[in-house]
Amino acid sequence: MSFENPTNNGNNQEEHKHGKPEGYQISRTDMNMLIMNYLVTEGFKEAALKFQQEAGLQEPALCSSLDERILIREAVQNGRIPEAIAMVNSLHPELLDNDRFLYFHLQQLQLLELIRAGRAEEALAFASATLAEAGANDRAALAELERSLALLAFPDPHSSPFADLLLPAHGQKIASELNAAILKMENQEYTNPKLCSLLRMILWSQSELDKHNVKYPKMTDLANATIEQPK
Structure with missing residues (x-):
């Protein structure tokens, strides 16, 4: 360079x-x-x-939280969503409680990891137990949930019309969304x-x-x- x-x-x-x-x-x-x-x-x-x-x-x-944000980003982008959520809760316990749509996005990534692994029954059970309420209360969340679950209708989800959800770019987008939320919690200028x-x-x-x-x-x-x- x-x-x-x-x-x-x-x-x-x-x-x-x-x-x-x-x-x-x-x-x-x-x-x-x-x-x-x-x-x-x-x-x-x-x-x-x-x-x-x-x-x-x-x-x-x-920033003071830079090292923590690096670990959280890595966890999100590598599909270790429960680990990322635990780190966020440790750093800022109120963040995901206050930003339910961001929390939904993280849980959606966890659902997508189950689908990616071919664990259809677990994916359906997880969606029913964890994401159904968000879908019922928010039209945007419902639309995203429906797109995620639609992947299960295809023998090869990576070849479906909703394959963009399984691309690394989608996880990176949510990781950046979470990163911005952490910075906002810390009253960073940008x-x-x-x-x-x-x-x-x-x-x-x-x-x-x-x-x-x-x-x-x-x-x-x-x-x-x-x-x-x-x-």
């Missing part, structure tokens, strides 16, 4: 050709701070410290990475401009920051 400053040796025309005109370049310092904020907020301690050394930044201010908020703002702004048929330099590839000039 390189953190060298981009050179300005006559490449402006080439950058414009590829949809990255000089006027849209973000400074290396600002980009590094956005990346550091993402790593610290999301709980990637080792990556944050390594990035700090390689990018020549000041040592990041690490509960979500600034970079994610910035990308959401870009997408929203572009959507609003598109609705009004406004021509503007549009970011067509977020991963590579490719900007397409208006025709």
Whole structure:
């Protein structure tokens, strides 16, 4: 990974050709701070410290609960949901009592682990005993519960229309949701990475401009920051 400053040796025309005109370049310092904020907020301690050394930044201010958040995230993403819930209750006993939809999401992950393992009877019993009440009281929870249980109707759940629930990305999403809730409990200034908020703002702004048929330099590839000039 390189953190060298981009050179300005006559490449402006080439950058414009590829949809990255000089006027849209973000400074290396600002980009590094956005990346550091993402790593610290999301709980990637080792990556944050390594990035700090390689990018020549000041040592990041690490939250007091960072180590606990790392363990909780790992437990969630590895499917050890009861362990993750126990750690959350130890760290902030009132968190899951106050945020029932987040608690539902964690229990939903536990249900998905049973389905992933092919333990259909246990999955149905768990859903009936643990998740049915949430589904009865919340339409959003009911819809998610129905999608989860629908996986049982397919011989290979990974090939079903609801297979996205079994992808690592789904567990990562819930892990980030839980991480943000912990930061909120600790009155942290930022509960979500600034970079994610910035990308959401870009997408929203572009959507609003598109609705009004406004021509503007549009970011067509977020991963590579490719900007397409208006025709």
